[in-house]
Amino acid sequence: MDLQKINVQKSERKENLDNLIKQLAYPLIAIITSFVVGGLLVAAFGSNPIVAYSAMLRGSLGDITSIGETLVITTYLILTGLSIAFGFRCGLFNIGAEGQFVMGAITAVWIGWGLKGLPPFLHVTLTLVGGALAGGFWGGFVGWLKARLGSHEVINGIMMNYIAVQLSNFWVRTSLNQDGKAFSVEIADSAKLWRFSETFSVFSKTRLSGGLFVAILVALVAYYVLNKTQKGFEIRAVGFNQHAAEYGGINVKNNIILAMFSAGLFAGLAGAIMTSAMQYRVNQLMGFTGFGMDGIAVALVGNNHPIGVIISALLFGILQKGGPMMQIEGIAKEVVFIVQGILILFVAANFVRIMHDKYKINKELKNSLNKREGK
Amino acid sequence: MPTVIEMKGISKSFPGIKANDNISLSVEQGEIHVLLGENGAGKSTLMNILYGLYNPDEGQILVKEKPVVISNPNVAIELGIGMVHQHFMLVQPFTVAENIVLGSEPSKGITLDMNKAIKDVEEISKKYELKVDPNSKIQDISVGMQQRVEILKTLYRGAEILILDEPTAVLTPQEIEELGIIMKSLVSQGKTIILITHKLKEVMAMSDRVTIIRRGKVIDTLNTKNTDIDELAEKMVGRKVNLTVDKKESKAGTPVLEVKGLKALDNRDLEAVKGVSFEVNGGEILGIAGVDGNGQHELIEAITGLRKIQAGEVLINGKEITSKPPRDIISSGVAHIPEDRHKRGLVLDFPLYENSILGNHRAKTFSKHKFSLNYPKIREHARRLIKEFDVRTPNEKVKARALSGGNQQKLIIAREIDRDPYLCIAAQPTRGLDVGAIEFVHKRLIEQRDSGKAVLLISLELDEVMSLSDRIAVMYDGKIVGVIDAKDATEKKLGILMAGGEAQHEE
Ligand SMILES: Nc1ncnc2c1ncn2[C@@H]1O[C@H](COP(=O)(O)OP(=O)(O)OP(=O)(O)O)[C@@H](O)[C@H]1O
Ligand SMILES: [Mg+2]
Numbered sequence: 073m074d075l076q077k078i079n080v081q082k083s084e085r086k087e088n089l090d091n092l093i094k095q096l097a098y099p100l101i102a103i104i105t106s107f108v109v110g111g112l113l114v115a116a117f118g119s120n121p122i123v124a125y126s127a128m129l130r131g132s133l134g135d136i137t138s139i140g141e142t143l144v145i146t147t148y149l150i151l152t153g154l155s156i157a158f159g160f161r162c163g164l165f166n167i168g169a170e171g172q173f174v175m176g177a178i179t180a181v182w183i184g185w186g187l188k189g190l191p192p193f194l195h196v197t198l199t200l201v202g203g204a205l206a207g208g209f210w211g212g213f214v215g216w217l218k219a220r221l222g223s224h225e226v227i228n229g230i231m232m233n234y235i236a237v238q239l240s241n242f243w244v245r246t247s248l249n250q251d252g253k254a255f256s257v258e259i260a261d262s263a264k265l266w267r268f269s270e271t272f273s274v275f276s277k278t279r280l281s282g283g284l285f286v287a288i289l290v291a292l293v294a295y296y297v298l299n300k301t302q303k304g305f306e307i308r309a310v311g312f313n314q315h316a317a318e319y320g321g322i323n324v325k326n327n328i329i330l331a332m333f334s335a336g337l338f339a340g341l342a343g344a345i346m347t348s349a350m351q352y353r354v355n356q357l358m359g360f361t362g363f364g365m366d367g368i369a370v371a372l373v374g375n376n377h378p379i380g381v382i383i384s385a386l387l388f389g390i391l392q393k394g395g396p397m398m399q400i401e402g403i404a405k406e407v408v409f410i411v412q413g414i415l416i417l418f419v420a421a422n423f424v425r426i427m428h429d430k431y432k433i434n435k436e437l438k439n440s441l442n443k444r445e446g447k
Numbered sequence: 448m449p450t451v452i453e454m455k456g457i458s459k460s461f462p463g464i465k466a467n468d469n470i471s472l473s474v475e476q477g478e479i480h481v482l483l484g485e486n487g488a489g490k491s492t493l494m495n496i497l498y499g500l501y502n503p504d505e506g507q508i509l510v511k512e513k514p515v516v517i518s519n520p521n522v523a524i525e526l527g528i529g530m531v532h533q534h535f536m537l538v539q540p541f542t543v544a545e546n547i548v549l550g551s552e553p554s555k556g557i558t559l560d561m562n563k564a565i566k567d568v569e570e571i572s573k574k575y576e577l578k579v580d581p582n583s584k585i586q587d588i589s590v591g592m593q594q595r596v597e598i599l600k601t602l603y604r605g606a607e608i609l610i611l612d613e614p615t616a617v618l619t620p621q622e623i624e625e626l627g628i629i630m631k632s633l634v635s636q637g638k639t640i641i642l643i644t645h646k647l648k649e650v651m652a653m654s655d656r657v658t659i660i661r662r663g664k665v666i667d668t669l670n671t672k673n674t675d676i677d678e679l680a681e682k683m684v685g686r687k688v689n690l691t692v693d694k695k696e697s698k699a700g701t702p703v704l705e706v707k708g709l710k711a712l713d714n715r716d717l718e719a720v721k722g723v724s725f726e727v728n729g730g731e732i733l734g735i736a737g738v739d740g741n742g743q744h745e746l747i748e749a750i751t752g753l754r755k756i757q758a759g760e761v762l763i764n765g766k767e768i769t770s771k772p773p774r775d776i777i778s779s780g781v782a783h784i785p786e787d788r789h790k791r792g793l794v795l796d797f798p799l800y801e802n803s804i805l806g807n808h809r810a811k812t813f814s815k816h817k818f819s820l821n822y823p824k825i826r827e828h829a830r831r832l833i834k835e836f837d838v839r840t841p842n843e844k845v846k847a848r849a850l851s852g853g854n855q856q857k858l859i860i861a862r863e864i865d866r867d868p869y870l871c872i873a874a875q876p877t878r879g880l881d882v883g884a885i886e887f888v889h890k891r892l893i894e895q896r897d898s899g900k901a902v903l904l905i906s907l908e909l910d911e912v913m914s915l916s917d918r919i920a921v922m923y924d925g926k927i928v929g930v931i932d933a934k935d936a937t938e939k940k941l942g943i944l945m946a947g948g949e950a951q952h953e954e
Contacts, residue, residue, distance in 0.1 A: 301819045305801065305808050312796045318753060319783070319791040320806035321774035 099375065102418035103387065110411035114403065124403045131397025132390040140268065140278025144350060146389035148173075150287040151342035152367030153385050154294055155211075155335045157376040159225075161298055162331035163311035168214050168229030169339040170364025171236030172207035176343025177354050178240040179206035181248055184259025184348060195262040200286070200344045207340015208333045210236060215332025219325035225332065233364070237357050244356050254356040265349035281349035288382060290338065295378035307331050339364060366392075369412065373419045384419075388412070448475040450512065451608055451639050452497065452528075457506035459492055461849065463841025466492040467503070468663035474608070479630060479640045481650050481671075483683050484660035485881040486853025487839035490643045491533060493660070494610045497641075498530040499523040529601025530610040533643075533852050533879075534789060535593055537585045544568050544581035547600045571602050575632050589740065591622035598629070608639045613852065615644055616879045619739040619907050627653055645853070645881050647676045659683050684883040692914040694893045699917070700729035702765075703901035704750070704870050709759035711742075711749040719745040721925035722759065727870065732892065732902040734916030734933070736909060738945050742925040743905050744786065747874055750903075751783050752776045753791075764869060777806050780869035784860055784876045786905075788852075792859040795848040799840060800829035802847050803862050836861035837887070852879045857888075864891050871895055874905045889915060909938055923947045 111121030132142045152169050159166030166172075180203035187195060214228045248256040266282040268275035298304040309317040310327045318324050342363060347354060370388055374380030395408035452474040459467040466489040474480045482490045495501045497508065499517040508515055510526045517523050523530070537546050548564040568581040577595045585593060594614055601609055611630075615623045630640055630653060644650060650657055651671060659666040659682045666682050680688040704727040713719035719742045727733040737743055748754035750761055752773040760769040763779045771779075785791035793802050804813050804825055813828070815821040829843040838857045840850055847855060856879055863871065873892060877885045892915060896902050906912050912919055913936055920930045921944035929944045 300822070302808055302814065303818065305820060309794050309797070309805070312794045313790075315790045316792065316794045316805065318773060319751075319785060320808070321772070321777045323772065323774070 099373065099380070099419050103415065106411060106414040106418045109414050110407065113410055114407050117404070117407075119403045119407075123401055124398050124407060127398045127401040127403065128390070128394030128408070130394075131400075132394035134397075136274045137277040138393060140275050140280035142386075142389045142393040143280050143284055144278065144389075145392050146385045147281075147283045147287045147345060148342045148363045149366055149370045149385035149388050150291055150382055151338045151345070152363045153370030153374055153381040154287075154291055154367075154378060155338035155342075155364075156367045156371035157374060157378065157381050158294060158298070158338065159331060159335040160371060160376045161311050162307045162327060163314075164215070164218070164225050164328065164331060164335070166211060166214075166229060166332065166335040166339075167226050167368070168211055168232050168364075169335065169367050170360050170362075171229070171233035172210045172336040172339035173343040173346075173361060173364050174233075174236040174240050174357070175210045176203035176207040176340030177347045177351075178243055178248075178256075178343075179203045179340070180263075180344040180347035181256050181259060181354050182243075184263030184352075185248065185257050187263075188260060190262055192262040192264075195260065196265050196348060199259070199263045199348045200265070200341060203344020203347065204337045204341035207343060208337040210340065211336020212329055212333035214336075215329040218332070219328045233360065237360065240354060241356055244354055248354075250353070256353045256355075258352045259347065263348060264352060265345065267349065279350045281345070283345035283349045286341070286345065290341065291378045291382050294334075294338070298378065303327075303330070339367070369416050372416055375419075387415075448477060450474065451476045451510065452641075453509040453512070454493070454497065455507050455509070457493065457496060457503045457508075459489075459496060459501060459503050461841070462845075464839075465663050467496070470506070470660065470663070470665050472658055472665070472668075474639060474641060475656075476639055477634050477637060478655040479634055479642055479653055481654040481657045482641065482643045482660060483645075483647075483650060483657050483679060485662075485683060485839075486857065486879075486884055487851040488660045488881075489663045490660055491612055491851060494530065494612055494641065494643065497523070498528060498610060524604050524606070527605060527607035528610065529604060529606030529608070531594065531597040531601065531612065531614060533612040533616070535597055537593055537596060539586040540584060542582055542584050543579055543588070543596050543599075546585060546596060547581070547603050567603065568599065571599055575602065575636070576629060589622075590617050591619065591625070594618070594622075594626070595629070606638070608641070609633065610641045610643075612643045613645070613879060614642070615646060615649055616852075620909070621738065623649065645879065645885075647679050647882065650679060651676060661685060680882045683881065686883075688882050688886055690882065690886075692889050692893070694915075695897065697731045697896060697917040698899075699731040700899060702726040703729045703763065704903060705760075705762040705765075706750065707760045707762075709746070709749060709761065710757040711745045711754050712757060713742075713745055718757075719925050720749060723922075723925070723927050724759075725920055725927055725930065727901040727903050729869070729899045729901050730896055731917040732896050732904055732915050734904045734906065734912035734919045735922055736906070736912045736919055736941050736945060737922035739907055741922045743874075743922055746922070747783070747786070747872060747905060750776075751781065751872065774809075782863040782866045782868035782871045784863050784871070784873045786874040786878075788855050788859055793847045793855060796846055798844050798846055799833070799838075799850070799858060800826045800843045802858060803829040803832055803843070805862070807862070807866060832858070832861040832865055835865075837884070853881060853884060856880055857884060860888055860891070864895065868900065870901045870903065872903045872905075875907065876904070877906075877908075877911065909941060913938070913941070921945055 111125065114121040114124045131138060133139050152173060155169045155172065156166050180199045183202040184199045187198065210232055214225050214232055217223050217228050218225045244256045250257045268280045269278065298308065306317065306322045306327050309320065309322055310324050314324050366388060370381055370384045374384035391408055391412055395405050398407060399405045450473050454470065454472045457467050457470045470493055484490050492501065496503050497517065499519045499522050502518065508517060515526060517526065538549065544561065544565045547568050565581045572579045577599055579592065579595050579599055614626060618626060634640060642654065654671045656668060656670055657679065658668045661683065680690065707724050709720055709723045710718060711720040723746060735743055745754055749756050752771055756770050760767060762768065763781060766779060768776050768779055789795065794805065813821055813825050826843055833840060833843055836857050838861065839854050850858065860876060877888055880888065892902055904912065904915055913933060916933045918930055919933055919936050919941065920927045921941060923945060924947060931940065
């Protein structure tokens with residue numbers, strides 16, 4: 073390779089880095105601002121924001137156990153956030169992540185409990201893959217309805233969410249019921265995912281598991297698929313402009329189904345991890361778990377970018393885990409929701425960028441006004 | 448005549464490019480003032496500044512001799528400035544009247560007074576001979592009509608000064624003539640018009656003065672009656688432009704495209720292509736002439752697999768491709784420069800380098816380990832196309848959205864011709880291009896022909912069809928009503944066929 077080419081590549085790499093920094097700078101400022109604004113609100117309600125935030129940090133990151141539990145939430149949120157983000161990149165709103173999550177969890181019970189005598193590695197893998205596939209089909213079906221009949225994915229997604237919860241509860245009460253209790257049977261030991269506590273005794277009080285690494289790995293794979301492969305190119309093209317995609321020889325319908333299937337895979341995997349690593353069973357559900365819905369916020373704040381999703385899932389993990397500790401300190405837990413809300417508003421609505429642009433425009437205006445007066 | 452608009456020393460930069468460089472422009476009350484310049488010269492940018500969509504980095508604007516700061520379009524509208532964009536901004540399922548009042552709805556209490564709106568629209572329409580029906584839906588009316596709706600919309604908001612950005616690029620010759628009449632009627636009633644166009648004939652026919660911009664700078668302002676087409680072209684491009692097409696005798700070979708008894712429906716499920724048969728041979732350009740809306744659009748979509756075929760067959764090099772998916776048709780060697788660059792031709796939010804492989808993204812040259820894309824190579828490919836086809840852009844990484852209209856078109860043409868297809872379908876290939884770029888594209892199409900490829904050209908511009916084609920097929924009411932040798936074609940002969948008349952007997 074000649075020198076010039078190497079130089080071009082080098083400068084490209086540098087530019088990419090610059091872009092990444094720019095992309096990260098705005099959300100970062102937004103996050104800081106929303107904490108400041110949230111703090112002001114706390115103060116306005118008559119509490120001390122410093123007490124509030126330090127309680128939140130203590131609750132979420134104060135010791136190994138709480139860090140572990142924060143990362144448990146993060147694990148789910150990475151995957152459900154990814155699920156929503158993946159859909160968005162294909163122009164689809166996967167509100168059905170909730171139901172896909174539930175399907176993943178209950179299917180994992182079926183596989184984890186139903187199959188016996190398998191070697192652990194194989195059993196765990198089957199449990200996770202089976203749960204993910206169940207979510208995948210749950211999502212793929214919504215995609216299929218959209219592609220073949222043109223019916224909207226949000227409506228069908230919501231419907232499928234209810235069906236998933238009812239189906240899961242039905243099994244929990246019948247075939248999978250544990251002695252008439254409000255939860256299912258427990259999965260076999262061979263289907264349980266490795267937990268940190270099995271190897272490191274400092275983690276003995278947390279359920280943190282290898283699921284975290286699975287989630288991060290899946291996010292990295294999703295990043296690669298979306299941005300570096302032919303399929304990713306097609307999915308993004310469909311997301312931006314279906315007509316142009318069709319013109320470019322891209323099968324729009326198949327890509328819609330594929331994107332919804334993949335989105336379902338991620339959410340289903342999150343549910344399977346809950347079964348295989350955290351709960352070992354599924355409880356009777358009174359409503360939705362909320363992980364699917366939180367995924368929407370995670371995806372928005374993560375700018376629908378798989379790497380952004382990892383970071384934003386961590387942030388939401390901290391908020392959710394730290395919330396109860398704030399409550400113990402006498403601060404309404406609603407503050408957590410408020411900060412979350414402001415966060416979404418600031419980051420997702422690109423608030424900082426807009427304000428920045430406004431500021432620049434105002435400056436220009438003043439400049440030109442000054443110039444005119446000078447004349 | 449008093450000066451209504453005065454722009455002084457306007458500069459505006461985008462990342463990597465100075466789109467406007469110390470531009471000064473003055474427009475007089477009641478004139479039609481043309482802005483002329485190459486693709487990417489900075490015309491739309493300058494007008495977007497005047498309309499408050501962009502803020503200038505430097506310079507000032509005077510409206511009726513008073514200095515103003517136009518920070519957003521609302522300010523512009525208040526100052527009596529209205530703009531019709533290069534690409535329309537109408538809400539398709541709404542009616543004409545609804546679109547026109549959108550954003551400035553007359554209210555009756557808290558409800559919308561639609562009756563008043565309809566009456567207002569009718570009144571304005573009558574006053575300026577726009578002939579717009581306020582109750583029809585946007586999706587059901589022609590492009591020319593939609594444009595009048597845009598004009599009406601600005602008038603409804605009290606515009607005194609109208610900016611029309613390439614209004615004629617999407618119009619049929621008939622509609623262009625009517626637009627000319629409308630503009631005359633507007634200026635005769637005291638309005639002022641700033642017009643952007645690449646069509647030099649129109650400049651000569653319609654304008655009072657012309658300001659020529661090249662690479663962001665003003666070259667000159669001329670009185671139309673003191674200049675001619677050649678001078679304008681030269682000033683604009685900076686060199687002599689060959690406005691006629693030079694080509695050798697064609698050496699037609701065997702049929703590359705064969706269409707037999709093709710039938711297809713339009714979007715409203717009415718038959719639009721009613722049994723069309725023709726062939727295009729290697730080494731020739733077949734032009735399809737016709738008034739817009741006679742099935743040309745549906746015909747191309749049917750051939751390229753974008754529309755369902757009801758009956759008939761399509762063959763490429765003797766191989767049947769009827770009703771195959773677009774992917775297979777592309778890989779059998781068909782390139783397609785689509786009529787609508789924003790709808791079909793580009794993913795506007797993709798960077799140029801990703802757009803440069805759209806449709807070709809599965810090619811081995813661009814892939815790595817089978818399923819992955821080789822982005823360094825794709826970028827290199829894009830850089831080469833940009834250079835070869837003179838696409839004016841800071842680099843290959845900007846989004847297609849950031850390119851000027853003509854440069855977007857050049858990128859599409861570059862991508863399609865570079866594929867070196869057996870058949871190149873070119874629909875309105877030079878729409879929105881400046882004369883220099885048109886010369887270049889025509890040369891490339893003829894090059895394709897001379898290297899033995901087949902070219903199917905669809906154009907609403909008779910001049911273009913007549914000068915490029917070897918044979919001309921005329922389409923009328925979904926059928927091909929005559930195929931004549933380009934040597935024998937006259938505007939009159941084609942005109943009669945296009946209007947549904949009988950062909951003369953000599954053929
Ligand atoms: N929003 C934008 N972001 C970045 N660059 C832009 C943007 N808008 C315009 N440009 C650049 O500014 C230059 C001038 O563009 P402009 O649209 O004004 O050209 P134009 O004279 O209207 O050309 P055309 O005849 O092709 O429409 C072009 O090089 C274009 O790439
Ligand atoms: Mg323009």
